[in-house]
Amino acid sequence: MKIQTLPVGPIETNCHLAIDEATRRAVLLDPGDDAHALLSHLRAKNLALDAILVTHGHPDHILALADLSDALPEVPVWFPAGDLPWAFTAANALAGFLPAPRRPAAELHSATEGTVLALAGAEWHCLETPGHTPGGVCWHVPAADVLFTGDTLFAGSAGRTDLPGGDYPTLLRSLRRLAGLPGSPAILPGHGPASTLDAERRANPFLQLHAGG
Numbered sequence: 546m547k548i549q550t551l552p553v554g555p556i557e558t559n560c561h562l563a564i565d566e567a568t569r570r571a572v573l574l575d576p577g578d579d580a581h582a583l584l585s586h587l588r589a590k591n592l593a594l595d596a597i598l599v600t601h602g603h604p605d606h607i608l609a610l611a612d613l614s615d616a617l618p619e620v621p622v623w624f625p626a627g628d629l630p631w632a633f634t635a636a637n638a639l640a641g642f643l644p645a646p647r648r649p650a651a652e653l654h655s656a657t658e659g660t661v662l663a664l665a666g667a668e669w670h671c672l673e674t675p676g677h678t679p680g681g682v683c684w685h686v687p688a689a690d691v692l693f694t695g696d697t698l699f700a701g702s703a704g705r706t707d708l709p710g711g712d713y714p715t716l717l718r719s720l721r722r723l724a725g726l727p728g729s730p731a732i733l734p735g736h737g738p739a740s741t742l743d744a745e746r747r748a749n750p751f752l753q754l755h756a757g758g
C-alpha cells in the first residue's frame with residue numbers, strides 16, 4: 546500500500562490517499578478542502594476510490610466532503626458516528642474562519658468501534674479515539690502497518706481539547722490505547738509530518754505522561 550499525503554486548505558490538513566498499486570484502487574481520508582484539486586489528482590493518477598473515510602467532524606477535515614461525494618456518488622462515505630449529530634450544523638463553523646460543512650447528498654455510513662472494511666486490497670479497522678472530538682476515530686490498516694490518527698495523535702504532540710466537545714482526560718485515555726497497539730505502525734496524522742508509534746512512545750510528551758503513570 547502506497548500513501549500519498551496532500552495538504553489542503555488554509556491550515557494544511559493532511560488529506561491522505563492509500564493506494565493499492567496493483568489495482569489503482571484507493572481510499573481517501575479526510576477531504577478537508579480543494580475538492581476540485583483532489584478530483585484532478587485522482588484522474589491524473591488513474592485512481593478509483595473504494596471509499597472516503599473521515600477521522601472526525603471538524604470543518605478543516607471535511608469541507609470538501611460534499612463536493613467530492615456529490616461528484617463521486619458511487620463511492621461510500623464512512624463517517625464517525627459520534628460526530629455525525631453536530632458536524633453538519635451551524636455550530637460546526639469556526640467563527641470567521643471556516644464555514645460549517647455542507648452534508649453530502651449520499652448516505653453517510655456510521656463508523657464505530659469494530660467497523661471493519663475491505664478497501665484497496667486491505668482490511669481497515671475503525672478505532673474510536675474520542676477526546677479531540679466526541680466521536681473521533683483512527684483508522685488502522687494492520688496489513689500495511691499504518692495508523693491514520695486524524696487530530697488525536699500528531700508527531701510530537703496531540704490534538705487540542707478546547708474546542709466544543711473536546712475532553713482532555715478522554716483524549717489521554719485514547720492516546721494510552723493507541724500506545725498499547727501492537728508493533729510500531731506508521732503514524733499518518735491529520736496535520737504535520739508522519740511518524741511511527743515507537744518514535745511517539747519514546748518522545749511524545751502526551752504518551753510520556755502515561756509512561757510515568
Ligand SMILES: [Zn+2]
Pocket residue numbers: 601603677696
Ligand atoms: Zn480537528
